[in-house]
Amino acid sequence: MSFNSEYKNRTEYVESVLKKYLPEKEGLQKVIMEAMEYSLMAGGKRLRPILMLESYRLFGGEGMIIEPFMAAIEMIHTYSLVHDDLPAMDNDDYRRGRKTTHVVYGEDMGILAGDALLNYAFETACSAFDMDEADPRRTGRALQILAKKAGIYGMIGGQVVDVKESGHQIGGDVLDFIYRLKTGALIESSVMIGAVLAGASESEVHTMEQIAAKTGMAFQIQDDILDVTGSAEVLGKPVHSDEKNEKTTYVTWKGIEESGQEVARLTDEAVAGLKSLGKNDKFLEELLRWLVYREK
Amino acid sequence: MSFNSEYKNRTEYVESVLKKYLPEKEGLQKVIMEAMEYSLMAGGKRLRPILMLESYRLFGGEGMIIEPFMAAIEMIHTYSLVHDDLPAMDNDDYRRGRKTTHVVYGEDMGILAGDALLNYAFETACSAFDMDEADPRRTGRALQILAKKAGIYGMIGGQVVDVKESGHQIGGDVLDFIYRLKTGALIESSVMIGAVLAGASESEVHTMEQIAAKTGMAFQIQDDILDVTGSAEVLGKPVHSDEKNEKTTYVTWKGIEESGQEVARLTDEAVAGLKSLGKNDKFLEELLRWLVYREK
Numbered sequence: 001m002s003f004n005s006e007y008k009n010r011t012e013y014v015e016s017v018l019k020k021y022l023p024e025k026e027g028l029q030k031v032i033m034e035a036m037e038y039s040l041m042a043g044g045k046r047l048r049p050i051l052m053l054e055s056y057r058l059f060g061g062e063g064m065i066i067e068p069f070m071a072a073i074e075m076i077h078t079y080s081l082v083h084d085d086l087p088a089m090d091n092d093d094y095r096r097g098r099k100t101t102h103v104v105y106g107e108d109m110g111i112l113a114g115d116a117l118l119n120y121a122f123e124t125a126c127s128a129f130d131m132d133e134a135d136p137r138r139t140g141r142a143l144q145i146l147a148k149k150a151g152i153y154g155m156i157g158g159q160v161v162d163v164k165e166s167g168h169q170i171g172g173d174v175l176d177f178i179y180r181l182k183t184g185a186l187i188e189s190s191v192m193i194g195a196v197l198a199g200a201s202e203s204e205v206h207t208m209e210q211i212a213a214k215t216g217m218a219f220q221i222q223d224d225i226l227d228v229t230g231s232a233e234v235l236g237k238p239v240h241s242d243e244k245n246e247k248t249t250y251v252t253w254k255g256i257e258e259s260g261q262e263v264a265r266l267t268d269e270a271v272a273g274l275k276s277l278g279k280n281d282k283f284l285e286e287l288l289r290w291l292v293y294r295e296k
Numbered sequence: 297m298s299f300n301s302e303y304k305n306r307t308e309y310v311e312s313v314l315k316k317y318l319p320e321k322e323g324l325q326k327v328i329m330e331a332m333e334y335s336l337m338a339g340g341k342r343l344r345p346i347l348m349l350e351s352y353r354l355f356g357g358e359g360m361i362i363e364p365f366m367a368a369i370e371m372i373h374t375y376s377l378v379h380d381d382l383p384a385m386d387n388d389d390y391r392r393g394r395k396t397t398h399v400v401y402g403e404d405m406g407i408l409a410g411d412a413l414l415n416y417a418f419e420t421a422c423s424a425f426d427m428d429e430a431d432p433r434r435t436g437r438a439l440q441i442l443a444k445k446a447g448i449y450g451m452i453g454g455q456v457v458d459v460k461e462s463g464h465q466i467g468g469d470v471l472d473f474i475y476r477l478k479t480g481a482l483i484e485s486s487v488m489i490g491a492v493l494a495g496a497s498e499s500e501v502h503t504m505e506q507i508a509a510k511t512g513m514a515f516q517i518q519d520d521i522l523d524v525t526g527s528a529e530v531l532g533k534p535v536h537s538d539e540k541n542e543k544t545t546y547v548t549w550k551g552i553e554e555s556g557q558e559v560a561r562l563t564d565e566a567v568a569g570l571k572s573l574g575k576n577d578k579f580l581e582e583l584l585r586w587l588v589y590r591e592k
Contacts, residue, residue: 028473029453031460036448083411088383088403107384108459111407115379116452118411122418123443129436136432140425143439147419152332156412157325163404164327177324 003286010053014046014070021071021124031105035113036120039101040078047219048073048190054284055194055208058277063133069142069193072125076150077186079117080159086110089163122147142193149189158182170248176217179250184216204277211273211288218266219291221259224249226295228256234295267291299582306349310342310366317367317420327401331409332416335397336374343515344369344486350580351490351504354573359429365438365489368421372446373482375413376455382406385459418443438489445485454478466544472513475546480512500573507569507584514562515587517555520545522592524552530592563587 001009018040025033049070056066085092085100086107093103102110125146128139148154158181165174191208200208227242228251242249250259270288274281297305314336321329345366352362381388381396382403389399398406421442424435444450454477461470487504496504523538524547538545546555566584570577 023448027449027453028470029448029456029477032448032452032456079411083407086384086407088407109456111379111382111384112452112456112459115375115410115414116448116456118414119443119447119452122439123447126436126440126443129433129440136436137425140422140432140436143418144422144425147415147422151415151419152319152325152328152412153323156328156408156415157323160325160328160405160408160412163408164325174324181325 003283003290006283007050007287007290010050011046013053014049014074015041017049017067017070018074021068023120031109032112032116035101035105035109036075036117038104039082039113040075040117042078042096042098044096046074048077048186050287051187051212051215052190052194054281054287055191056198057194058279058281058284059195059198059200059204061194061198063131065128065131065133065139066194066197068124068126068128068131069146069197072121072146073186073190073193075117075121075124076146076155079114079121080155082110082114082117084159086114118150121150138197138199142196145189145192145196149185149192154181154185154189158185167246172253175248175250175253179217179220180213183220184213187216187219188212207273207277211270214266214270214273215288215291218263218270221250221263221266222291222294224251225256225259225263227251230295263291299579299586302579303346303583303586306346307342309349310345310370311337313345313363313366314370317364319416327405328408328412331397331401331405332371332413334400335378335409336371336413338374338392338394340392342370344373344482346583347483347508347511348486348490350577350583351487352494353490354575354577354580355491355494355496355500357490357494359427361424361427361429361435362490362493364420364422364424364427365442365493368417368442369482369486369489371413371417371420372442372451375410375417376451378406378410378413380455382410414446417446434493434495438492441485441488441492445481445488450477450481450485454481463542468549471544471546471549475513475516476509479516480509483512483515484508503569503573507566510562510566510569511584511587514559514566517546517559517562518587518590520547521552521555521559522590523547526591559587 022037022040023033025037052070052073053066081095082101084090085095086102092100094100101113105113125143128134129136150156158178161174162178162182188209191212192205195205195208224242227239227249230239232239250262254262267288271285274285274288318333318336319329321333348366348369349362377391378397380386381391382398388396390396397409401409421439424430425432446452454474457470458474458478484505487508488501491501491504520538523535523545526535528535538548546558550558563584567581570581570584
């Protein structure tokens with residue numbers, strides 16, 4: 001099967017998992033379930049749950065316990081986008097060609113939908129304690145990783161610095177910090193949680209974290225490149241937005257060519273890390289490489 | 297010792313636990329740790345962690361594992377206030393006589409500080425898995441309760457309906473729903489988590505939930521009464537705000553007298569529930585009764 005078909009298969013599986021774990025739309029508070037579904041089912045690459053699943057399988061995981069965590073990581077990613085789009089933040093009216101959550105449901109419900117998705121991510125992940133196969137220590141460890149990488153030492157920490165430095169000239173070290181935390185942390189947690197739930201050793205989990213750190217960085221730099229070289233139609237979002245917002249990016253910092261080399265180098269290192277584990281996962285390797293060649 | 301001294305002792309203990317679990321203010325994202333501390337250490341009754349601790353002790357709990365959960369419940373309560381105060385929500389510039397978080401740190405950081413506190417609540421609670429005494433199944437069960445009661449079937453659900461119905465005439469059933477979820481749910485989770493971590497039976501946990509449901513309702517109705525009969529100086533917040541906002545409250549619905557009777561009835565039932573457990577906790581009983589007589 002081609003990489004594209006394999007990716008599509010996995011995306012469809014992720015969509016089915018998300019639908020399974022979305023709350024029923026019921027009760028006086030029904031509107032919040034609708035807003036959660038609206039934002040969560042807006043498409044997207046589903047990269048984080050796919051990486052989590054692949055890491056789980058890489059270490060021999062075959063059960064269902066990965067599913068609530070797959071849903072949880074995508075809920076956390078989605079809440080961060082919903083809050084990012086708010087008027088007091090990036091003030092974006094469109095995302096992936098659709099109106100953003102606060103535009104459709106109002107700013108107050110946009111804030112609450114983000115809160116609800118973050119909270120529901122933990123509620124969903126905690127349901128793993130009720131699954132028969134559950135090893136509560138592994139589940140607890142996976143939850144610790146989920147919480148840490150999404151928080152002030154992870155995604156939120158990166159977002160804080162991004163917001164704080166917005167409109168300022170920043171140095172490469174600050175840019176690295178933002179990318180490592182804002183984008184990298186959730187990707188790291190995805191593969192780490194997959195590995196932990198499959199029973200990987202601490203050293204294997206650490207190797208996966210390193211691979212994901214490089215992948216996350218490459219992914220974000222490629223985003224910067226696509227903002228300059230991509231087409232709005234293919235990307236489904238405006239291009240040249242970084243230039244318009246006078247944003248420091250890898251491209252403004254190092255130029256297109258060097259940024260492209262950095263993506264290639266990071267990807268080679270990530271693939272080498274994967275091989276060092278002595279496991280064979282052609283799809284995962286192709287996935288890491290696809291990040292370099294993707295056009296959206 | 298008098299009730300007031302005992303309450304003060306416990307408040308001081310809660311403050312020390314909060315300080316212990318607050319993140320170090322460090323790193324490029326330091327401002328978010330500052331905003332978290334600013335909002336979390338703004339005083340307040342610390343009712344939820346005190347109820348949690350008391351419930352833990354009621355069922356024989358003597359360990360430290362309750363502490364991360366005490367900190368977590370207060371972080372969740374605090375994040376809900378920070379987001380409530382935002383311009384798109386209640387737009388409040390002051391709380392407890394101090395400027396609100398978004399006024400001091402900006403609206404973007406107000407949103408992020410709320411997100412950070414919610415996420416850090418789970419991060420903190422998850423640290424219980426590393427405590428030597430930890431029983432991972434109990435910790436997992438406590439986390440499930442924490443997540444559920446804070447989310448769309450608990451606090452957020454109540455907040456959603458409160459926001460949605462703001463400015464509308466609402467019926468008693470809707471008011472009950474809002475109070476039960478927005479205020480009641482966190483109080484229920486507090487005593488349930490204390491009981492679970494101390495090893496109480498499911499039936500005991502259920503009884504504690506019922507007691508807390510009544511206490512939460514009484515607490516909220518008393519708030520409505522104090523908004524009419526209290527003094528701004530004692531309360532540390534404006535009075536008659538419900539009337540100004542044309543808000544439906546228990547007082548506008550049933551009048552002061554009947555509302556007062558409802559508080560007394562609910563409190564009697566809560567105390568009777570406590571006695572039905574066959575345990576003796578004079579402080580907890582006095583605490584439940586204090587909710588009726590409190591002036592702030």
